[in-house]
Amino acid sequence: MTLPLIDYVFLMLLVSVFAGLVGALVGVGGGIIIVPVLTLFFNIPVGYAIGTSIVSVIATSSGSASAYVKDKITNLRVGTFLVTATTIGATVGAVTTIYLIASGLTWAVYLSFGFVLLFSAFDFSLRMWRRGYFKEEEVNTTPNSLAERLELKGEYYDMALKQSTSYIATRVREGYGIMLVAGVLSGLLGIGSGALKVIGMDRMMKLPFKVSTTTSNLMIGVTAAASAGIFYIKGFVNPILVAPVAVGVLLGAYAGSKILIRVRPSSLRVLFVIVLVILGAEMLQKGIVF
């Protein structure tokens, strides 16, 4: 592995632009691709790969959230309340990963990552097949005391429906529990775990889908900042490893958000599932033969 630094920077810039672009087009962050690519193809130790990925996750979150938060679709109170759970989870996750690596249990990190990749591929395919089913969203409008006290409610103007929609969260405790798990996964593996955050808000707390996705975007950055701080002090955030990934993912995600309006990328979604499955299998294998 005597790859010149300049080759790494250019290759990883290309991979990251692709990850950011595909991520934006199919509706996930690029973080889930970055760690497997760094460990499998560049032989980067997994701690450094996670440190690199989590920084790029903050970049993507800040970049995409800035547009939505201005449109008032993002619910800042729901986001602020739920990140108390995700940041605590992320701290636990980061400590766990550092412990596993220091104790020679790195295989457990690879196995967890492999399972999360395969599960994401499964969840993603399910959403593709049953898109019609998930489109009929149930938005809760029945008040309950906990959500009322925490002001977990709002209304937003839906551009497509051309009407204002009011909503209030339900099953707040269960949603909070899902956020703890999402935080742990984010800190453990250096990913945004946006899909799980959306499940928590959309399916559990019955918030509108658009509010859930945009609020999740905003939460991902705060969640990632909790573990990124730990990885930074630990020395797992290497500036030269990080540079092409952070810039590439941002460029890709920005380009993706511009293309998104014109393209309906169904073949891209299939390609993405295949990539997730291959990387997932490789990560499992790396965990088993470690």
Added chain:
Amino acid sequence: MTESGQKDGRTKVEYETMLGKVNSIILRYGVVISAALISVGIIIALLNSGKEGIPSSLSQLTTSSVGNPVLSLATLLSGVIALNGVYIIQLGVLILLATPLVRVAVTTILFGAEKDKTYVLIGIVVLLVLLFSTFVVGPFEANRS
């Protein structure tokens, strides 16, 4: 609706709009400034690879001192002023890491301006968790072998 009710409603909408705008501005500036610094920094670092402690190949990277966290602001800034590529990237990375924290801090202050006590408290909890993870858990993990 009474006249004062309408007025309150309008003020509330104005407040929420302002809150969204402020959040948006912090995020955008944070990401643009850090991306610019990281881009400039990596170009300078690559031009100097093989000297100034910057390795020339990927395999030496994780064992070199390049990845050491910069813990003093004075060291960081003197490195940036000396146009050291690695320090310029470090500054960009730190701005990126600080952006969510700054956003939550400003939002918490704005919740306070609206006398939303519940959310001032929740915002403070988030800030404490972030500071605790970076400045308490981080050094603890770094010192543990």
